[in-house]
Amino acid sequence: MPRADGRNADQLRPVSIETDTQRHPxxxxxxxxxxxxxxxxxxxxEGAPRFRERRGWVTGEYAMLPGATDTRSRRERNGPGGRSKEIERLIGRSLRAxxxxxxxxxxxxxxxxxxLDADGGTRTAAITGGWVALARAMRRHGFESALTGQIAAISVGIVDGQPVLDLPYEEDHRADVDMNIVATADGRLVEVQGTAEGAAFGRSELDELLDLAVAGCEELFVIQRAAVDAEPSA
Known part of the structure; x- marks a missing residue:
């Protein structure tokens, strides 16, 4: 059954990754x-956290700009809130993997x-784009040999009884099952975050969702590699 935006159940939204979008990083x-x-x-x-004992560290930070949603959200001036902190930890764990x-x-x-704009899947987009930014930074600083693999993330869920890939907000907020999958390009899983928002789901449905996510990540890996290998902007 076609979805509201015309996509098939196993189809990503249009995905693009533009590099060198900021001058200084x-x-x-x-x-x-x-x-x-x-x-x-x-x-x-320069310098890593003290517990690293003079060895390197990779971490992530996450924020949603006030105008990212249809109603303005307040800036987190006193540090990240609970949701943002959870997502930051997810980004850091994923990249360090x-x-x-x-x-x-x-x-x-x-x-x-x-x-900048939120329409579902912001944490998975952050991981997918974050890997590209990290890979280009490591190449620029001569740390590329420490990058051991490629990682991407995607959302899946069950909406109106149907397992679907890459949920926009319209599907995400009414999904019976909501799941975020982080996977490596060699076929391993780094994180599986899944919740039954309505009825509980079975093992066969979980397997179908995992298969959808892994196939979606395979498409993302191709887009990521092209972005990482793009010529630096003048």
Whole structure:
């Protein structure tokens, strides 16, 4: 059954990744999943957290700009709220899964992910675009050998009884099952976040959702590689 936007159940929204969207960060990317847009920027700082004992670290930060949704949201001036902190931890865990931290020098690479427009899937877009920004930053600083793999993320869910890929807000807010999948290009899973918002779901439905997500990530890996290999802007 076609969805409200005309896509098939296993079809991504239109996805694009534009690189070098900011002048100063070592790597930056503007990722679009339909009407969701997230600006990702990877910056390099000397020194890592003390618990790293002079070995490198990769982390992420996440924020939604006040105008990203149809009603203005307040800035988190006193630090990230609970939802933002949860997403920051997810971004950091995901990116660290494909970096050999012990081969980095005593540096911190921070990937900032700022949501410009939110229409569902902002955290998965942040991970997907964040990897591109991080990969370009590591290449620029000569740390590319510490990048051990590729990672992307996508949402899946059950809407009107049908498993579907890459949910916009219109589907996400009424989904019976809502799930975010983070996967590596060699077929491993880094994170599976799934919740039954309505009726509980079965093992066969979980397997179908995982298959949808992995296939979607395969498409994202191709788009990511093209973005990472794009010629730097003049």
């Amino acid at each position: 070592a790597g930056s990317a503007l990722v679009r999943f339909g009407d969701t847009r997230v600006l990702c920027a990877a910056s390099h700082e 494909v970096v050999d931290l012990d081969s980095l020098p005593d540096v911190t690479l921070t990937v900032d992910c700022d949501v």
